[in-house]
Amino acid sequence: MNTNFIPATAVIREIIRENDTISTFRLELINKRVPFSFRSGQFCMLSVPHCGEAAISISSAPNALPLFDLSIRNAGELTNAMHQMKAGEQVGIRGPFGTPFPMADFANSDMLFVAGGIGLAPLKSVIDHCLFQSGLEADAVANITLLYGSRSPSEVAFTTAISSWKEQGIDCRLTVDAGDDSWHANVGLVTELLQKELITKNTKSLICGPPVMIRFVIARLTEMGCASHDIFTTLERHMKCGMGTCGHCHLDGKLVCVDGPVFSLEQLQTMDVMELGT
Amino acid sequence: MIDLQEMILEKDRLIPLLRKLKKESRLIAPVTNKHGDTLLSEINNIDRDTIDLDRQPQNSLKSFFLPQQEILAHYSVDTTGYNFTAPEAAKETIYFGVRSCDLTALLYMDLIFSKPAKDASYYDRRNRSVIITLGCNDPFANCFCEATNSGPYLDYGYDLQFIDLGSSYYVAAGRRKGADLLNKWDYFFRTVEEEDQKIRYQLFLEARGRFNRNIQVSHACHKLQEEEVAETIWEKLAGRCYDCGGCAYVCPTCTCFSVDDMAIDDSHGTRIRSWDACTSSGFTRMAGNHNPTDRTRHALKQRFLHKLKYDYQKHGKASCTGCGRCVDICFGGVDITTFIEMFTRDAS
Numbered sequence A: 001m002n003t004n005f006i007p008a009t010a011v012i013r014e015i016i017r018e019n020d021t022i023s024t025f026r027l028e029l030i031n032k033r034v035p036f037s038f039r040s041g042q043f044c045m046l047s048v049p050h051c052g053e054a055a056i057s058i059s060s061a062p063n064a065l066p067l068f069d070l071s072i073r074n075a076g077e078l079t080n081a082m083h084q085m086k087a088g089e090q091v092g093i094r095g096p097f098g099t100p101f102p103m104a105d106f107a108n109s110d111m112l113f114v115a116g117g118i119g120l121a122p123l124k125s126v127i128d129h130c131l132f133q134s135g136l137e138a139d140a141v142a143n144i145t146l147l148y149g150s151r152s153p154s155e156v157a158f159t160t161a162i163s164s165w166k167e168q169g170i171d172c173r174l175t176v177d178a179g180d181d182s183w184h185a186n187v188g189l190v191t192e193l194l195q196k197e198l199i200t201k202n203t204k205s206l207i208c209g210p211p212v213m214i215r216f217v218i219a220r221l222t223e224m225g226c227a228s229h230d231i232f233t234t235l236e237r238h239m240k241c242g243m244g245t246c247g248h249c250h251l252d253g254k255l256v257c258v259d260g261p262v263f264s265l266e267q268l269q270t271m272d273v274m275e276l277g278t
Numbered sequence B: 001m002i003d004l005q006e007m008i009l010e011k012d013r014l015i016p017l018l019r020k021l022k023k024e025s026r027l028i029a030p031v032t033n034k035h036g037d038t039l040l041s042e043i044n045n046i047d048r049d050t051i052d053l054d055r056q057p058q059n060s061l062k063s064f065f066l067p068q069q070e071i072l073a074h075y076s077v078d079t080t081g082y083n084f085t086a087p088e089a090a091k092e093t094i095y096f097g098v099r100s101c102d103l104t105a106l107l108y109m110d111l112i113f114s115k116p117a118k119d120a121s122y123y124d125r126r127n128r129s130v131i132i133t134l135g136c137n138d139p140f141a142n143c144f145c146e147a148t149n150s151g152p153y154l155d156y157g158y159d160l161q162f163i164d165l166g167s168s169y170y171v172a173a174g175r176r177k178g179a180d181l182l183n184k185w186d187y188f189f190r191t192v193e194e195e196d197q198k199i200r201y202q203l204f205l206e207a208r209g210r211f212n213r214n215i216q217v218s219h220a221c222h223k224l225q226e227e228e229v230a231e232t233i234w235e236k237l238a239g240r241c242y243d244c245g246g247c248a249y250v251c252p253t254c255t256c257f258s259v260d261d262m263a264i265d266d267s268h269g270t271r272i273r274s275w276d277a278c279t280s281s282g283f284t285r286m287a288g289n290h291n292p293t294d295r296t297r298h299a300l301k302q303r304f305l306h307k308l309k310y311d312y313q314k315h316g317k318a319s320c321t322g323c324g325r326c327v328d329i330c331f332g333g334v335d336i337t338t339f340i341e342m343f344t345r346d347a348s
């Protein structure tokens, strides 16, 4: 890991447009000082020339290295500058940082992914990793279900990945807050897709999306009997260093960049966390 | 292990010794400036600068190890690509006349900047530093270092500790670099007599009896492990916090920072680290104006809980060193002692 704020350089190999505001940038490091490896759920600090840094989750699975993906929503200064960049141009990368999802605990589980908007980015890494491991008896998960909510049909992102997941047998259920003539899937909030028959004793739920979505999904899963150690989410906070020194990502005595961003509900219940409405 | 050494320096030999030290490295000491303020600052001319060992320096060591603004890296964007280079190396520096609380704060910073990996810029300065402390015989008006276990004298952590015995200093080495200095300049010193030890002990007892303020720091730390702080306390404190950041700036253990890139021209720039304060409204604000902290109620919650609850949990010690600077600076009167007094008196 970098002990300072000097990033390694990465080249943008490919840009995949996911929707009007989200694109996936496929990167490759060219001057890394130490071998780069990561686990699903971890994030990087991305440097864009003259814009500083932003925390971005790695949205591809580790097996795709040396290429890795950052899926970025155009949300402000840095992310907008990133959206102006072209294949072949260079960005800076520090990391990976943060705790990953506990993949080893997911063997033989029924995996339920619940995502909203750009929140699918960190979960995409997990889904791709589950698929990569599906040939390995001991580590494979039993089932994968994805519930994915977007605001409108034109905002549905990651459609290429979703069609490939469907072909590989993943039960993908999409919903939008407001539909139009072109939309034939569900309309309504993602919580409405959370039906009893999706939950087994073996279900591990992974949630990522806006804070209100996280809160309502957790409430519904708990109501349906999911245990707090089987529910995981990844939190977003203002971050400046990614390595536990700047203090910006504080969360009731923890630092989201090192103690998270992945937390189980069991961990969060002992803390004072905005996403749980406490 | 180093062989601990203790020696006596007669006061008339202090300036000659400092003159020697200054020849070898940068020397920082409490100096009274032309406005009459005493600040830890670089000695330019040992005969003309007024070294003031009687008053508390207004600044702590913090800015020398974590400057208010510093360059973390230079970058360039051109046809060869997007490249970063490290900043200039730090200078060897000797710090003289550092108070016990401020050295304790530096030891805390050592911890903060070593996890999960050593912060390159911080440790570059730290590794090139020698710290000579001065025990406090007469604690200042707002000090409560006895309650935070960070003074008036120290048992460890310093390279050298000076104790003022009246006409001489009792000098003890606590670390290798301090012992090396004593050995190198031994002809300035004389050996310790039994009488010196007696005086030192007597002064220590007297100093401990001279604190004006009795702040229940450890009681607050224990109580925080057991109990939530009443919302009304947070609200009262927040209502009188004007978001000036003064407490965090003067505090030797407030080390939160921000990092931003500053363009110099189209193809060059610097990555800058600057002090930040958890009490300020932008500290936790995210894109789209989401903010997980409600400043109107909780402006000071993180600052006090971090020092008294979380650090106590993690390190077994609060990270307030009782230096009293926030008491002096807070014009809303909501410094850490106000909080401790409100919370320890609250019966609920």
Ligand SMILES: Cc1cc2nc3c(=O)[nH]c(=O)nc-3n(C[C@H](O)[C@H](O)[C@H](O)COP(=O)(O)OP(=O)(O)OC[C@H]3O[C@@H](n4cnc5c(N)ncnc54)[C@H](O)[C@@H]3O)c2cc1C
Binding pocket: A043, A052, A053, A054, A055, A056, A057, A058, A070, A071, A072, A073, A074, A075, A076, A077, A078, A079, A080, A118, A121, A122, A235, A236, A237, A238, A239, A240, A261, B285, B286, B287, B288
């Ligand atoms: C662990 C983690 C993983 C993330 N993963 C992704 C991802 O995969 N894809 C994605 O599109 N976004 C992700 N984000 C959010 C992303 O970091 C912000 O959208 C981005 O920092 C916005 O920067 P900006 O300059 O474009 O926005 P502006 O609104 O112009 O700037 C926001 C300001 O807040 C600061 N800031 C620091 N942390 C954050 C934060 N978390 N959110 C917003 N602002 C922040 C920025 O440095 C800047 O000063 C993630 C955030 C975290 C904490």
Ligand code: SF4
Binding pocket: B247, B250, B251, B252, B253, B254, B307, B319, B320, B321, B322, B323, B324, B325, B326, B327, B335, B336
């Ligand atoms: S909180 Fe106040 S008294 Fe404690 S170390 Fe910081 S400035 Fe000094």
Ligand code: FES
Binding pocket: A238, A239, A240, A241, A242, A243, A244, A245, A246, A247, A248, A249, A250, A255, A256, A257, A258
């Ligand atoms: S991002 Fe700096 S401490 Fe977490």
